[in-house]
Each structure stands twice: as C-alpha cells, then as structure tokens.
Amino acid sequence: MLRVTDLASGYQKIPIIMGVSFEVGDGEFVGVLGHNGMGKSTLLKTLVGQLPATAGRIGFAGSDITHAPTHQRARRGLRYVPQGRQIFPGLTVRDNLRMGAAGAGLADDVLDEVLDELPRLKPILGRAGGVLSGGEQQILALARCLCGRPRMVLLDEPTEGIQPSIIEEIIDILLRLKRRSGLTIVLVEQNQDFIRRLADRVLIIQKGRITGEVPPDHLADPALVAEFIGMAVT
Numbered sequence: 766m767l768r769v770t771d772l773a774s775g776y777q778k779i780p781i782i783m784g785v786s787f788e789v790g791d792g793e794f795v796g797v798l799g800h801n802g803m804g805k806s807t808l809l810k811t812l813v814g815q816l817p818a819t820a821g822r823i824g825f826a827g828s829d830i831t832h833a834p835t836h837q838r839a840r841r842g843l844r845y846v847p848q849g850r851q852i853f854p855g856l857t858v859r860d861n862l863r864m865g866a867a868g869a870g871l872a873d874d875v876l877d878e879v880l881d882e883l884p885r886l887k888p889i890l891g892r893a894g895g896v897l898s899g900g901e902q903q904i905l906a907l908a909r910c911l912c913g914r915p916r917m918v919l920l921d922e923p924t925e926g927i928q929p930s931i932i933e934e935i936i937d938i939l940l941r942l943k944r945r946s947g948l949t950i951v952l953v954e955q956n957q958d959f960i961r962r963l964a965d966r967v968l969i970i971q972k973g974r975i976t977g978e979v980p981p982d983h984l985a986d987p988a989l990v991a992e993f994i995g996m997a998v999t
C-alpha cells in the first residue's frame with residue numbers, strides 16, 4: 766500500500782531524512798522506533814505532504830504521490846494523527862469529529878460508526894476539546910482521523926505525555942481496529958513496550974535513516990535491544 770524509495774527531506778537547507786526506503790503492505794501495522802530527534806515526525810510530515818520531499822519517491826495505493834498536496838493524499842486515504850494531537854480546543858468533541866468527516870467529504874453518519882469503535886467519547890460529545898485530558902484528546906484525535914475513513918493512518922507518538930491507564934486503553938483500541946477493520950497503520954514511537962505490543966514489524970530510525978528491522982518480540986529482551994538497536998530499555 767505504501768512504497769517509500771530513497772526519500773529525503775528536511776527544514777530549509779538542513780537535511781533530516783536521508784535516503785529512507787521501506788514498504789507497508791495492506792493491513793499491516795508497522796512501527797518505527799527511534800530516540801528523540803531522529804526524524805520520526807519529519808518522516809511522517811513528509812509522507813503526508815506537510816514537508817516537501819527533496820529526493821526520492823512515495824507511492825501510495827498504486828499512485829505516485831511524492832509531490833501531491835496534503836489534501837489530495839488525505840482524499841486518497843492517507844491520514845495523519847500528529848504529535849500533540851492538534852484537535853480544535855474551542856470546538857466540542859462532536860464538532861471535532863464532524864470536521865474530520867467534512868474534511869473527507871463525508872456525511873455525519875460516519876460519526877456513529879466511529880463512536881461505536883470508541884464508545885468512551887459518547888458521554889463527552891458536548892464537551893470542548895480543550896478541556897479534555899491528554900489521553901482523551903489523543904483518543905479524540907484518532908477518532909477524528911477515523912471519521913475521514915482512512916485506508917492508512919500515520920500515528921505520531923500517541924503515548925507522549927499520556928498516563929499509563931489510557932495507554933492501555935489506546936493499545937486495546939488499536940488492536941481492535943487492526944483486527945476488525947484491517948486498517949493499515951504506521952506508528953512512530955520511542956515507547957518500546959507500546960510498539961512491541963502493536964506492531965507486526967519494527968523499523969529502527971537513527972539520524973534520519975532506517976538502520977534495521979527487528980521482530981517486535983526482540984524489544985522485550987534488554988540485551989537484544991542494546992545490541993541491535995543501541996537504545997536504552999524504557
């Protein structure tokens with residue numbers, strides 16, 4: 766579904782992503798693990814078109830989208846849940862979800878489908894997005910993305926600043942989505958346990974390059990993590 770070849774991008778003249786290549790199959794859940802500042806967010810921003818690719822190619826569902834504008838990528842089904850969520854704080858939960866549907870040209874009926882997947886939002890539909898807890902905002906951001914009926918979701922560090930009980934809830938939600946809807950997901954994270962429990966495959970990103978791939982099980986073994994990934998165990 767996604768084929769990234771020799772992709773490069775960065776900020777002004779500073780190169781950050783340097784020759785990244787990987788593929789994601791239909792229905793796969795791929796994790797990208799890396800420390801702070803290794804280029805995880807920059808990679809996702811380039812995939813969704815918020816940053817231009819300076820070299821390489823992005824193929825999505827059979828089309829070359831390397832230079833397609835963000836809204837066109839979203840219409841094709843490639844959607845992004847950014848780090849920090851970026852929900853609309855002054856809008857209610859329901860209106861945030863409506864924005865997700867409207868952005869994809871869909872009617873409000875899709876809200877019921879999404880709320881059945883994420884029932885935790887039902888009692889707080891009338892609450893302003895800005896007063897929700899960090900975990901609730903993360904779930905709302907995911908729900909808003911799902912209201913656009915994506916084919917592939919790019920998730921940027923969903924556990925950042927979230928309390929452990931809600932992290933468990935997010936794991937359950939994502940496992941359910943994977944099982945029931947066959948959604949294709951790329952998750953970038955530095956939380957090894959989270960990525961291990963969700964991903965089918967884990968790519969390692971270091972200084973803007975994919976430096977390897979590890980089976981998720983290996984992330985439970987501190988010696989393997991240290992040897993193959995060069996990361997401290999979290």
Ligand SMILES: Nc1ncnc2c1ncn2[C@@H]1O[C@H](COP(=O)(O)OP(=O)(O)OP(=O)(O)O)[C@@H](O)[C@H]1O
Binds near residue numbers: 801803
């Ligand atoms: N808007 C920007 N302008 C210039 N440099 C930037 C900008 N955003 C990020 N960078 C730099 O690009 C590099 C990669 O940042 P990026 O946010 O992609 O890393 P990350 O792996 O997602 O890290 P984190 O886990 O901290 O979010 C860092 O050195 C960062 O300082």
